[in-house]
Amino acid sequence: MGSITSVWGPMGTGKSTLIAKWKEGKTFWMDLELGAKRALSRVPNWESRIQLWHPYDEAEDEDTLKDLLDRMNAMRGEVLEGRVEYWETILRKFLTKCADFNTDIIAFDTWKEIWSANTQAFLQRVQETTPGAKPRQNLIQIEYGTPNSRMNSVLATARKFGKELILTSHERPVYVYGIDEDGKSTSYPDPEGSVELDGYKNTKDLVDWEFKSSVQRGCKENGKKIGPVTHKCTGTHFKYEILKSPVDAGHVGHVFTDLSHEMLSNFVTAQGYVMV
Numbered sequence: 001m002g003s004i005t006s007v008w009g010p011m012g013t014g015k016s017t018l019i020a021k022w023k024e025g026k027t028f029w030m031d032l033e034l035g036a037k038r039a040l041s042r043v044p045n046w047e048s049r050i051q052l053w054h055p056y057d058e059a060e061d062e063d064t065l066k067d068l069l070d071r072m073n074a075m076r077g078e079v080l081e082g083r084v085e086y087w088e089t090i091l092r093k094f095l096t097k098c099a100d101f102n103t104d105i106i107a108f109d110t111w112k113e114i115w116s117a118n119t120q121a122f123l124q125r126v127q128e129t130t131p132g133a134k135p136r137q138n139l140i141q142i143e144y145g146t147p148n149s150r151m152n153s154v155l156a157t158a159r160k161f162g163k164e165l166i167l168t169s170h171e172r173p174v175y176v177y178g179i180d181e182d183g184k185s186t187s188y189p190d191p192e193g194s195v196e197l198d199g200y201k202n203t204k205d206l207v208d209w210e211f212k213s214s215v216q217r218g219c220k221e222n223g224k225k226i227g228p229v230t231h232k233c234t235g236t237h238f239k240y241e242i243l244k245s246p247v248d249a250g251h252v253g254h255v256f257t258d259l260s261h262e263m264l265s266n267f268v269t270a271q272g273y274v275m276v
């Protein structure tokens with residue numbers, strides 16, 4: 001059985017590294033922000049079990065690719081093009097990998113990109129079906145029903161096929177609401193500096209595990225003997241704090257260093273539970 005793990009945090013805090021080192025098994029990695037290669041540079045023989053993929057890999061030739069890029073880069077204020085195609089390319093590939101017995105792990109890197117592709121595709125359809133002088137630039141609240149249910153069904157499909165899923169996300173400031181000097185309602189970043197997952201807002205409810213990633217630099221233990229083993233590192237470690245556990249709410253707040261699925265599994269077992 002596969003589980004769904006969400007990891008989010010600032011840039012450079014080991015989200016891609018978590019995918020790279022999570023678990024043995026064939027990994028299909030949607031490298032939508034093209035950041036995977038950097039994380040993989042220190043993972044020996046990654047090519048034997050990890051397949052990197054980007055929707056532009058599906059372009060038949062250089063001209064098609066250039067056309068896709070032009071259309072994807074259309075500025076705000078323009079009529080959206082190519083977004084439906086982009087989203088459907090992602091969805092088609094995902095379903096192919098769900099049905100593929102040789103694929104164990106699927107990574108959405110980032111999950112926000114999936115959310116954007118989904119909502120932009122829907123907005124393009126709205127533009128096409130709402131004639132008017134000015135193309136709509138945003139979805140209205142009530143229209144999010146369809147993109148939301150698409151996200152839910154992506155996760156439900158992965159579960160149905162027993163795939164292990166990893167979702168990475170950046171963080172964004174939490175906005176708070178208040179009244180400005182003129183008495184108008186306004187919103188601004190929380191002065192306390194609180195942050196949240198940037199992307200699909202229901203993610204936490206739908207995943208099994210949620211982690212907040214951070215980085216710890218300047219480790220002084222390199223070369224030191226810790227117990228029976230000599231600690232070897234580059235001086236940098238990634239930290240992963242549990243924000244949600246499917247086994248016990250008491251796990252929340254526990255912090256792992258350089259997490260893998262095996263470490264998580266050992267932790268759960270040591271607490272007297274069975275890993276789901």
Ligand SMILES: [Zn+2]
Binds near residue numbers: 221232233236
């Ligand atoms: Zn170290």
